[in-house]
Amino acid sequence: GLERGAKNQFSTFSNFITTINQKKEGIGNRNSPTQLVIPNIKNVRDLPPICLDVRQKQRISIDTLPQELKAPVPPEPSLPIRTKTVKDFQDDVEKAKSSGDWKAVHDFYSTTFDSFLEINAAFKKDTNSPFNTIEDSGINAKFVNVVYDALLNTPQDVQKSVLKGIINGLLQEWKGPRTKDDLRAYCILLQNPQFSNTSTYVIYAHLLRQIAALTEADHHFLVHWSKKISQRRFKQLVDRLLQFISLRLFPAKPEEFPPMVKCTWWIPSATKVLALFNAANSLISPSVISYTDFYNSTLDHIDLMEEYHNWQCYGNSHRFSFCQYPFIISIAAKKVIIQRDSEQQMISIARQSLVDKVSRRQKPDMNMLFLNVKVRRTHLVSDSLDELARKKADLKKKLKVTFVGEAGLDMGGLTKEWFLLLIRQIFHPDYGMFTYHKDSHGALMGLAVYNSITLDIRFPPCCYKKLLSPPIVPCDHNTLVGICDVTLDDLFQIMPELAHGLSELLSYEGNVEEDFYSTFQVFQEEFGVIKSYNLKPNGDKIPVTNQNRKEYVQLYVDFLLNKSIYKQFAAFYYGFHSVCASYALLLLRPEEVEILVCGSPELDMSALQRSTQYEGYQKTDLTIRYFWDVVLGFSLDLQKKLLHFATGSDRVPVGGMADLNFKISKSETSTNWLPVAHTCFNQLCLPPYKNKKELKQKLIIGISNAEGFGLE
DSSP: OOOHHHHHHTHHHHHHHTTTTSOOOOOOOTTOGGGOOOOOOOOGGGSOOSSOOGGGTOOOOGGGSOSSOOOOOOOOOOOOOOOOOHHHHHHHHHHHHHHOOOHHHHHHHHHHTSSHHHHHHHHBSOTTSOOOSSSOOOBOHHHHHHHHHHHTTSOHHHHHHHHHHHHHHHHSOOOSSOOHHHHHHHHHHTTOGGGGSGGGHHHHHHHHHHHHTSOHHHHHHHHHHHTTSOHHHHHHHHHHHHHHHHHHHSOSSGGGSOOGGGOTTHHHHHHHHHHHHHHHHHHSSSOSSOGGGGOOGGGGGSOHHHHHHHHHHHTTSSSOOGGGSGGGSOHHHHHHHHHHHHHHHHHHHHHHHHHHHHHTTOOOOGGGGEEEEEEOGGGHHHHHHHHHHHTGGGTTSEEEEEETTOOOOOSSHHHHHHHHHHHHHHTOTTTOHHHHOHHHHHHHHHHHHHTTOOOOOOOOHHHHHHHTSSSSOOSSTTSOOSOOOOOHHHHHTTOHHHHHHHHHHHHOOSOHHHHHOOBSEEEEEETTEEEEEESSTTGGGSBOOTTTHHHHHHHHHHIIIIITTHHHHHHHHHHHHHHHOOGGGGGOOHHHHHHHHHOBOOOOHHHHHHHOEEESOOTTSHHHHHHHHHHHTSOHHHHHHHHHHHHSOSSBOTTOGGGGOOEEEEOOSOTTSOOEEEGGGTEEEEOOOSSHHHHHHHHHHHHHTOOOOOOO
């Protein structure tokens, strides 16, 4: 990277770049960078939005834009003729390494990066072709990669010449719309590995600002071109942007950067450019990188609720908030936002109940502040559903569970136990509950998210897409809910055999109409009766052919996953949102809703061991060493039983095992006693057993017979 030499060299550039918003008073020699300043660029709040206010649920879809945008296109200036090939460049580098004479390499870099025209002259696949489509950027990616891979191993003066040339390109007077050559130059400059070094951040920031300020049509091209970048380099670009944001928020050496008040546009510009790569990533399946690779864990340490409230109050107007770009917020951070939002709703509802009671001159009762659910274990499902049906007005209050005949007080543990047992019964295949009571089920799932409880359930992924369609319940009850775009991949998760058959239909090489003899009509059994449905008007008279089979498959999948279950899923949707309604849901992807609902099924007992706290024991005590030897040797089933015994749930929360705050306390009782757990506090009370065999025996008995609560 650029060490001390580069920083000293560019102190003068940093100084004159601070005058970036001053108007140019005179232009002298255009080859002298010290006589130029960047022209006035729009304030960041005026930049065109990369996504609309997510609360409108009308985010810009890159796919909805036409293939070729009919915007006025300025003429492309003629490019200089540059004939150096990849092989020529590699030969020059090898000669320079052996001889120590870097002049040829220096000349190439200083010329190539001196202007946007020169960048195109060097890296455009064919300087005589316009390459003005979204399908082909016209960039010689191999040459770009070779040049950048060699750059950081060249002498400092070569690297400085590149940065100096980039400054020249950024400082030119922009008039009117950008050409496709300009967009190509931006795309190439973004890949410069020098921008990983903080000493280049001033230049990098101005590059990001110019890209963020491009028109929506120009962004459209950059997004489609970016999806063609290789996975490794795409990931490097994303990581570089995330690092830039992190170090601007929490600089290791604050003196390296201008004061925050003078560069408030740095983070918004970088985030908007990151949004372009996120859009590119979502355009192809499978995506280039995982959506989690866009998470910036640094944001976990800022005031998230202030970000959330700013977004709620100002939307996508003049105040930047990371909530406008939820792809950058980690699931752990989103969980915090949802938890605190739920707590505030609980407090607000409880306060209103108290005010209503006092205003009617009635005596306040502490129970009125909670959603009190009282159930018998022998009638768990019927009692629970009766309670929820009778207390719909209290669903937004803090949940408190009482098991009839048991003395346990609900400090969180009984709630977890209730959810665990109830969900297991409701989803048992022999019970049939899910078929007929989707509204109750939706309310249960909403209660779990609202009360920060993870559930041992597994829905197909499309269910979570449908739950967020839309993420806020429409005011107009005639608006369709739970309808989303579904694909054959979604059907594979639910009906793999049918999905495989439809996939075979799509790839069939013979005559579909003659060999399959199918129409746009499907049949479904309902309560023992076969019913027929047309996938489109007069579908029973329209044969499926080689030409229309894609339409047939898409309509069939849509029928199965949307239309045929609309009434049932709408009840489930309204049940979920009756409890969990929150603007915070707009921040979530369907995959993230699943994680919040279900947690993680992966048990990492070694991670739990590392994060466990002790009371009365040291981690080196013999009893503790016996305990972990036994637990790490348990089967997965016994490990889940231990987790359920100690915490009330066998699911791992969003933040992993460390988020359990698991504690082992020393029990001063006889070693003839079994272990005891306080599930409200995720605490295991362990007597000091004399040997490993006794500990294992007592622990297995305890965790295998763990139902019911009492008071000590």
